[in-house]
Amino acid sequence: MRAPFTIVFPGADASVAPATPRNVPVSGGPASPTAEATRAQFQGAVVRVTVSRGETALVVDRARLHDIIQWLHDDPAQSYEYLSDLTAVEHRDTARPIEVVWHLRSLRFRRFLRVKVEIPNGAPLEVASVWDIYKGVDWLERECYDMFGIHFSGHPDLRRILLWEQYKEGFPLRKDFPLRGRFSRSEQLKNALAANPEARYSMEELSIANAYSELPAEMRQRLAKGEKTGE
Amino acid sequence: MSQKRTLEVELSTTGLGPDGRPRRVPLVVGGDAGGLALASPPADGPDLEGEHMLINIGPQHPATHGVLRLVLELDGETVVRCIPHIGYLHCGFEKIGEYRQYNQIIPWTDREDYLNSIGNNIAFALGAERLFGIEITERCKVLRVIGAELSRIASHLVWLGTTCIDIGAFTPFLWSFQERENIYNLLEAWVGARMTTSATRVGGMAADIPDKWVEGLVGFIRTFPKTIDECDRVLTKNGIWVGRTAGLGVMTPDEAINWSLSGPMLRASGVAYDVRRDFPYLDYETYDFDVPVGTAGDVYDRYLVRMEEMRQSVRILDQAVKRLPDGPVNVDDPRVILPPKSKATSEMESMIHHFKNVMEGPRPPVGECYVAVESPKGEKGYYMVSDGTSKPSRWRIRPPSFLNLAAIPRMVEGHLLSDVIAINASIDIVMGEIDR
Amino acid sequence: MGLNLDTLGGHGPATELNRMEPRPDEPWVTTKLDFLVNWGRANSLWPMPFGTACCAIEMMASFASKFDLARFGMERMAFSPRQSDMLICAGRVPFKLAPVLRRIWQQMPQPKWAISMGACASTGGMFDNYAVVQGIDTIIPVDVYVPGCPPRPEGLIYGIMMLQKKVMNERRATRGIRDEMTPDPSSKLYIPASRIDALSEPFGNSVHQTRSAP
Structure with a gap:
């Protein structure tokens, strides 16, 4: 029998008791102390700091995003150990850049922080994956890729997650995607019914999962010969 | 790579x-x-040299709680690897939200985590109110707490019933659905629907509670703990139940935080994080309730945490009923709240407000906000981006069971095939929320 | 219980085994074969619950203590399509699930019936978007539509009682009534593509709303 866990209490180093926020200003207000600390730590990497509804958002340089999040996670004075959410935003005004948004929480200090990266128009939709810092971001990054087509470099297995692999219509949450999809209803139904509901993970896909060497020898030999098993 | x-x-x-x-x-x-x-x-x-086998569970399988599909690689009966496939219930909620006004989105929030409809309505309304910069009335706050805790109990009861069926106990299913009918009766008397309540509006509620409703709620508060005690007696020290749940799917506290688990999953792993207490809303910091925490992080601890949460919800309901103040439910702001129908048909100004509200919809200032509440599954967040028009330019749902389910490959590896069902049941997934 | 087998005809010489006349001490009944078969089928429908979303919870409520669907001969839930007569499709069906639903329907043996429970399964409901099938009758033939979002358990029970009536009125003489429908091999559709497009046209103001009010 394993020993019981030591219980982690959030807010161990928080200075104020938690309370329901009241009369939150629509914009402006004091920024989180993290913003200043990040600015000092990463010279020039913080593009701007905005405060909206009492929540601080750091817009950071795309190239240094991974370092910044790593530091926010590791630094004992910041300690953003919990990733609440990852998503992307495309504005109606398509001249504005697409934003990728990370919502971080520090359980220790009871803080909340929004980190953003802007991908300018025309630039490749690619940002660094933070999968090596937060394991929980795995599916969120896959979903973001599925819905927006944003590539997360360094993600171990970036595939579509909500839609199926052979989905032909594009990325649904992009603003140029019509609400009812690009194809007619009959075309959509034909495409959907053509999918094989029994198609499993093929052996090729298994090989990219993280235990290739565990496969039976015979299966590995067949893979090496280029045999395909996907139904 | x-x-x-x-x-x-x-x-x-x-x-x-x-x-x-x-x-x-x-x-x-x-x-x-x-x-x-x-x-x-x-x-x-x-x-x-051992022969590994791939087996497929779902998407149509009674123990997957919806249309989840798991591909398992087995060595004998031991799970070597588990590959979940989701998306069989992807209905494009977030896309539709971009085409609807804020009040029009509320019916969609019902259908996304459909076991916790009122809780979602409240979370969305809180987010929209933060976006608009509205402070709701005291009576509305207490009514929302009552709604949220009722739906937490209802959701945990479905979890209890279905998990018992998965593990082989049928009777608690019948007991828990009997209690759910009592909650449904209360909700139906309040908002007119059993499940898909659409109970809130930006700035208030769709309806105030009817006369004598509180008596019904007090009756529920009095009788419900007996059902919980009964389930407790049947299950908690039952050798079969303990044998089927203890020691399965262990997540350590560090792992649980790193995998972004939330709700009972996180608390069973020994992290006392509850949004109601750590990032309060609706004045939850003024209620007296305990946050149950597990110390083993297994399926059995998750069961204990959820059972205790139902008892704590009853405690909160009891306090809320006692402090329920009189006064208006909706804020006094004609920009967001529809005037009463009698006024809209008789007074010019009210008619104009009604027309503007219905045809154009209220417009929040430019900006964004993320509001999280403690849903029965965990931290449920709504992230809304406004560009100053009456429809959000992005509406994002932070689904707790999506992130909880993402850890299932980690939890089931090394366990037996039959334990996969118990571990999957302990996550308390709702596919409507996972796939959205 | 004796049985009047006149309608079958063609039995050989009257032996002890296939004699027609009941003995005076035997109880017996005479009826139409259609009635007897339909009566048996209608009162022991084995449902195959294909629950996806909100409606599945109301379906569970109708199986649970208060509503108790077992009173209608549905004691046995068949979670395997191969041992069931009646598919209850409860909840929305996205395109990703369409081939699964089709496969489950094809796995069910004849005679089989389908109930489409809820607005989303019947018409796509409030989800008129890129992801959701606009009515499962474009994938499988449906016998009874139960409206509601979600329907109350009483609604589902009423739909099942309507299906029982429909089963009672079936005539075995009707040609092709229990033939398996075969989809078009190239498009895999039962009904013409133009008809699907016409059926799932946008209606009301469901999609004509712009993203942002002018």
Whole structure:
């Protein structure tokens, strides 16, 4: 029998008791102390700091995003150990850049922080994956890729997650995607019914999962010969 | 795979390590061979000649709680790897939200985590109110707490019933659905619907509670703990129940935080994080309630945490009923709240407000906000971006069970096939919320 | 219980085994074969619950203590399509699930019936977007539509009682009534593509709303 866990209490180093926020200003207000600390730590990497509804958002340089999040996670004075959410935003005004948004929480200090990266128009939709810092971001990054087509470099297995692999219509949450999809209803139904509901993970896909060497020898030999098993 | 890094995998084929878990060996990814290789083969060598088998559970399977699909690689009866496939219930909620006004989105929030409809309505309304910069009335706050706790109990009861069926106990299912009918009766008297309540509006509620409703709620508060005690007596010290749940799917506190688990999953792993207490809303900090925490992080602890949460919800309901103040439910702001129908048909100004509200919809200032509440599944967040028009330019749902389910490959590996069902049940997934 | 087998005809010489006349001490009944078969089928429908979303919870409520669907001969839930007569499709069906639903329907043996429970399964409901099938009758033939979002358990029970009536009125003489429908091999559709497009046209103001009010 394993020993019981030591219980982690959030807010161990928080200075104020938690309370329901009241009369939150629509914009402006004091920024989180993290913003200043990040600015000092990463010279020039913080593009701007905005405060909206009492929540601080750091817009950071795309190239240094991974370092910044790593530091926010590791630094004992910041300690953003919990990733609440990852998503992307495309504005109606398509001249504005697409934003990728990370919502971080520090359980220790009871803080909340929004980190953003802007991908300018025309630039490749690619940002660094933070999968090596937060394991929980795995599916969120896959979903973001599925819905927006944003590539997360360094993600171990970036595939579509909500839609199926052979989905032909594009990325649904992009603003140029019509609400009812690009194809007619009959075309959509034909495409959907053509999918094989029994198609499993093929052996090729298994090989990219993280235990290739565990496969039976015979299966590995067949893979090496280029045999395909996907139904 | 471009860069080289080292992973650890658990090799269940090499037998158990000294700590009783499958042995862990380091793996190098992206090395010279380009693929994956064992950094150093284990001394005794894994039995690579064994026949592995792929089996497929779902998407239509009674124990997957919806349309989840799990592809399992088995070595004998032990799970070597689990690959979940989701998206069989992807209905494009977030896309539709961009085409609807704020009040029009509320019916969609019902149908996304459909076990916790009122809780979602409240979360969305809180987010929209933060976006608009509205402070709701005191009576509305207490009514929302009552709604949220009722739906928490209702959701945990479905979890209890279905998990019992999965593990082989049928009776608690009948008891819990009987209690759910009592909650449904209360909700129906309040908002007119059993499940899909659409109870809130931006700035208030769709309806105030009817006369004598509180008496019904007090009756529920009095009788419900008896049902919980009864389930407790049947299950908690039941040898079969403990045998089927204890020691399964363990997540340590660090792992649980790193995997972004939330709700009872996180608390069973020994992290006392509850949004109601740590990032309060609706004045939850003024209610007296305990946050149950587990110390083993297994399926049995998750069961205990959820049972205790139902009792704590009853405590909160009891306090809320006692403090329920009189006064208006909706804020006095004609920009967001519809005027009463009698006024809209008789007074010019009210008619104009009604027309503007219905045809154009209220417009929040430019900006964004993320509001999280403690749903029965965990931290439920709504992230809304406004560009100053009456429809959000992005409406994002932070689904707690999506992130909880993402850890299932980690939790089931090394366990038996029959335990996969128990572990999956303990996550309390709702596919409507996962796939959205 | 004796049985009047006149309608079958063609039985050989009257032996002890196939004699027609009941003995005076035997109880017996005479009826139409259609009635007897339909009566048996209608009162022991084995449902195959294909629950996806909100409606599945109301379906569970109708199986549970208060509503108790077992009173209508549905004691046995068949979670395997191969041992069931009646598919209850409860909840929305996205395109990703369409081939699964089709496969489950094809796995069910004849005679089989389908109930489409809820607005989303019947018409796509409030989800007129890129992801959701606009009515499962474009994938499988449906016998009874139960409206509601979600329907109350009483609604589902009423739909099942309507299906029982429909089963009672079936005539075995009707040609092709229990033939398996075969989809078009190239498009895999039962009904013409133009008809699907016409059926799932946008209606009301469901999609004509712009993203942002002018």
